[in-house]
Amino acid sequence: MSHHLTRFGVAVPENLLSKFDRLIKEKGYGNRSKALCDLIRQKIVEQDWNLSDKETVGTITIVYNHSFREIADTLNHLQHHYYSQIISNLHVHLDLHNCLEVLVVKGKVKNIKKISDRLMATKGVKQASLCMAGTGKEL
Numbered sequence: 053m054s055h056h057l058t059r060f061g062v063a064v065p066e067n068l069l070s071k072f073d074r075l076i077k078e079k080g081y082g083n084r085s086k087a088l089c090d091l092i093r094q095k096i097v098e099q100d101w102n103l104s105d106k107e108t109v110g111t112i113t114i115v116y117n118h119s120f121r122e123i124a125d126t127l128n129h130l131q132h133h134y135y136s137q138i139i140s141n142l143h144v145h146l147d148l149h150n151c152l153e154v155l156v157v158k159g160k161v162k163n164i165k166k167i168s169d170r171l172m173a174t175k176g177v178k179q180a181s182l183c184m185a186g187t188g189k190e191l
């Protein structure tokens with residue numbers, strides 16, 4: 053990836069720009085350039101997640117009650133089934149019953165979404181979310 057910088061002029065409605073400036077100040081950006089680059093990168097990553105054969109990475113976070121044996125077994129089975137896509141995981145015992153698990157997934161968008169859907173649909177999973185990240189290679 054080239055890191056050569058290009059300057060370009062953009063015409064933006066005044067009120068939109070002042071809102072943007074307020075927003076990026078709140079978020080701690082030192083200047084507009086980094087904020088704008090981040091927005092563009094975010095859009096590119098979002099777009100990539102619409103391409104089913106695109107190779108990418110992400111994380112799936114799930115919260116469940118481990119006391120129900122069935123859930124723990126199903127989750128374990130699913131993770132073994134998709135061992136080539138689930139490249140790492142983190143398990144945190146939140147309290148006596150609840151567990152939080154973060155799975156790092158790598159592979160085609162369609163496969164990652166399938167794993168995420170199956171985990172979310174597992175009976176007893178209280179909460180699940182997919183964080184659609186990117187490999188960073190093309191950004």
Ligand code: NI
Pocket residue numbers: 118143144145146150151152
């Ligand atoms: Ni646990």
